[in-house]
Amino acid sequence: MIRLHDTRAKKKVEFQPREPGKVSMYVCGVTVYDLCHVGHARTAVAFDVIVRHLRARGFDVRFVRNITDVDDKIIRKGLAEGRPAAEVARSYADAMAADMDGLGVAPADVEPRATLHIAEMIDVIRRLEARELAYAAGGDVYYSVAGFPNYGGLSGQSPEELQAGARIEVGENKKSPLDFALWKAAKPGEPSWESPWGPGRPGWHIECSAMSHRYLGDTFDIHGGGSDLIFPHHENEIAQSEGAFGAFARYWMHSGMLNFGGEKMSKSLGNVVTIRRAAETHDLEALRLLLISVHYRSPAGFSIARDDAGQPVYPDLDEAEARLDYFYRTLERLDGFAGTLASPPTPPPSDLATRFVEAMDDDFNTAAGIGHLYDAFVLANKLLDDPKAAPKTERQSALTALARDARMVGTTLGIMRRPPAEFLNSRRARLCVQRKIDPQAVESSIAERAAARAAKNFQRADEIRAGLKQRGVELMDGPKGTAWRVV
RNA sequence: GGUGCCGUGGCCAAGUGGUAAGGCAAGGGUCUGCAAAACCCUCAUUCCCCGGUUCAAAUCCGGGCGGCACCUCCA
CATH class of the missing domain: 1.20.120.640 (Anticodon-binding domain of a subclass of class I aminoacyl-tRNA synthetases)
Known part of the structure; x- marks a missing residue:
C-alpha cells in the first residue's frame, strides 16, 4: 500500500489509483527560456524517483510532463537575442533534455509542447465559454472566477482573501481582479495563432488543462509540480479543467523548493546555479544523490562557498x-x-x-x-x-x-547505474584535471616507491607517499599492488 | 494583512502517540612496515520556549519566539 501526501487534503492519504495497477500522472515541466538550474533539477528528480518507484511496485504508469514553449519571457529573450521566440524555446528545450539525461531523469512517456496544442486549448476555452465560465474582452479571453465556487480549494485560500491582494494591471480587460487570461490578443511582433477571438496566444495555465485532457482524459491520478505552482497555476488549472470537464486530478503532489542562503533559488534573485555549471566540476549523479537525500516535500539547501581564489565551490x-x-x-x-x-x-x-x-x-x-x-x-x-x-x-x-x-x-x-569502474575512473580523471595532477607522474612515483619498498627502504617509500599526499593523491596498498585516488 | 510550511547533536537529515535512523565533522581503536580504505567504539536522558491532553508526546492541542514560501513570473 502506497501512501502519499496530497496537497489538497493537506495530509498523507492512501493512494488508490483510478484503475487497479495503472497510474496516470501529469507533472508541470519548465518554461524553456533559459538553462535549467539545480532547483529545476530537484523537482525533475523528485518526480522521476516517484515514477520509478511506482513502476518498481508494478504499476503501469503513464507519465506526461509538459514543456511550456510560449510565454512572455521567451518572447522577450527572443527580442533580446534577435532570434525568433520559437528558436529560443527549441534551443533551451534541447539543453534541458541534455541536462535531464545527465541527471538520469528518464524522459516522460509524453512531453507535449504548448505550441503544438493550440487547437486543444481553444477547445477548452470554448467549453468554458459555453458554461459561462469565460468571457471575451477586447481580443482577450478571461476565466470568470466568480463562476467557480470552489476556487481556492487547493491553496486553502478563499476568493475573498485573494481578492484583497489582487489588482488589475494596466492594459488588462478583466472584470474582476481574480480573473485570469485564457487567451491573450496578439501584440505586434509577437507570435500568434488564429482563434475564434482573433489572433493571439494562450495564457499560461490553459495548456496544462488542454494537454492533460488530451493525453490522460477527463480525470487522472496524480498531478505534480513544484510547490511554487500551487497558486495560482494549479488553482487555475483546477478551475479550468473542472469547469470544462467536470473532473480533474485525484491527487496533488508538490515538491519543496531548493534554497540557497535561506532564499529560494530563482533567476529574479540572481543566485542561480545551473545544472550545467554543476556538471563542470561534479558528477551529476552526485547532484542527484544530494537532491534525494532530503525528503521531496521539505525545503532543501544548496550550499555555496568560495575558495581561496574567490571561485564558487559547492561543499554539499x-x-x-x-x-x-x-x-x-x-x-x-x-x-x-x-x-x-x-x-x-x-x-x-x-x-x-x-x-x-x-x-x-x-x-x-x-x-x-x-x-x-x-x-x-x-x-x-x-x-x-x-x-x-x-x-x-x-x-x-x-x-x-x-x-x-x-x-x-x-x-x-536512479543512482549506481553505471559499472563501478566507469564512475571511479571518470571521477579520478576529472579530479586529476581539476587539481592539475599528472596520472603518468603518479604512476612512476608509485613504481619508484614499490622499488624502494622491495629494497626495504621504507624511509624513501614514505617520503614518496607523503609527497603525493600533499598533492591530494592517496595511495592504497593492497594484495594486487598499489592503487591510488584523488581526495 | 491572508494562506501554508518549518524549527531534531558542530553541520546535513529521517522520524505524525510508545520511549531519538542515517550521513558529514571530531576523538579513540582494529588492520597495516608506515599509511589509506574498510570496520568497531565514543559523540542529543533529549527534539526552539511555556503551558495542556495522555499510562505514554519530538510527534496531538493552546500560547509565545524564530525562519521560510506563496498571495506578481517562477520547479
Missing part, C-alpha cells in the same frame, strides 16, 4: 560525490567477490530490500531509504573484510543478495 556536492564514491567502491568489491556465484537462494543477509520499499511506500521517503542503504553497505564491507565471519559459500550467497538489493535500490533512486 563534494560530500555527496564522496558518498557516491563509497557506494561505487563497495559495489566494486561486491562484484569482485560475489560475481562468480550461482547458488541457491540464501536468506538475505540484510532487510535492505524490505526496509527500502517500506520507506518509499510511505510518501516516497528517499532520505530514510538512503539511510537503509548505508546500513547495508556497512554490513557488506564488514562481510568482505572478515573471511572468518562465515563459510565462503554463505558469504558469497549473502553478498550476492546484498549486491542485487543495492542495485534494486539504485534502480529506483
Whole structure:
C-alpha cells in the first residue's frame, strides 16, 4: 500500500489509483527560456524517483510532463537575442533534455509542447465559454472566477482573501481582479495563432488543462509540480479543467523548493546555479544523490562557498560525490567477490530490500531509504573484510543478495547505474584535471616507491607517499599492488 | 494583512502517540612496515520556549519566539 501526501487534503492519504495497477500522472515541466538550474533539477528528480518507484511496485504508469514553449519571457529573450521566440524555446528545450539525461531523469512517456496544442486549448476555452465560465474582452479571453465556487480549494485560500491582494494591471480587460487570461490578443511582433477571438496566444495555465485532457482524459491520478505552482497555476488549472470537464486530478503532489542562503533559488534573485555549471566540476549523479537525500516535500539547501581564489565551490556536492564514491567502491568489491556465484537462494543477509520499499511506500521517503542503504553497505564491507565471519559459500550467497538489493535500490533512486569502474575512473580523471595532477607522474612515483619498498627502504617509500599526499593523491596498498585516488 | 510550511547533536537529515535512523565533522581503536580504505567504539536522558491532553508526546492541542514560501513570473 502506497501512501502519499496530497496537497489538497493537506495530509498523507492512501493512494488508490483510478484503475487497479495503472497510474496516470501529469507533472508541470519548465518554461524553456533559459538553462535549467539545480532547483529545476530537484523537482525533475523528485518526480522521476516517484515514477520509478511506482513502476518498481508494478504499476503501469503513464507519465506526461509538459514543456511550456510560449510565454512572455521567451518572447522577450527572443527580442533580446534577435532570434525568433520559437528558436529560443527549441534551443533551451534541447539543453534541458541534455541536462535531464545527465541527471538520469528518464524522459516522460509524453512531453507535449504548448505550441503544438493550440487547437486543444481553444477547445477548452470554448467549453468554458459555453458554461459561462469565460468571457471575451477586447481580443482577450478571461476565466470568470466568480463562476467557480470552489476556487481556492487547493491553496486553502478563499476568493475573498485573494481578492484583497489582487489588482488589475494596466492594459488588462478583466472584470474582476481574480480573473485570469485564457487567451491573450496578439501584440505586434509577437507570435500568434488564429482563434475564434482573433489572433493571439494562450495564457499560461490553459495548456496544462488542454494537454492533460488530451493525453490522460477527463480525470487522472496524480498531478505534480513544484510547490511554487500551487497558486495560482494549479488553482487555475483546477478551475479550468473542472469547469470544462467536470473532473480533474485525484491527487496533488508538490515538491519543496531548493534554497540557497535561506532564499529560494530563482533567476529574479540572481543566485542561480545551473545544472550545467554543476556538471563542470561534479558528477551529476552526485547532484542527484544530494537532491534525494532530503525528503521531496521539505525545503532543501544548496550550499555555496568560495575558495581561496574567490571561485564558487559547492561543499554539499563534494560530500555527496564522496558518498557516491563509497557506494561505487563497495559495489566494486561486491562484484569482485560475489560475481562468480550461482547458488541457491540464501536468506538475505540484510532487510535492505524490505526496509527500502517500506520507506518509499510511505510518501516516497528517499532520505530514510538512503539511510537503509548505508546500513547495508556497512554490513557488506564488514562481510568482505572478515573471511572468518562465515563459510565462503554463505558469504558469497549473502553478498550476492546484498549486491542485487543495492542495485534494486539504485534502480529506483536512479543512482549506481553505471559499472563501478566507469564512475571511479571518470571521477579520478576529472579530479586529476581539476587539481592539475599528472596520472603518468603518479604512476612512476608509485613504481619508484614499490622499488624502494622491495629494497626495504621504507624511509624513501614514505617520503614518496607523503609527497603525493600533499598533492591530494592517496595511495592504497593492497594484495594486487598499489592503487591510488584523488581526495 | 491572508494562506501554508518549518524549527531534531558542530553541520546535513529521517522520524505524525510508545520511549531519538542515517550521513558529514571530531576523538579513540582494529588492520597495516608506515599509511589509506574498510570496520568497531565514543559523540542529543533529549527534539526552539511555556503551558495542556495522555499510562505514554519530538510527534496531538493552546500560547509565545524564530525562519521560510506563496498571495506578481517562477520547479
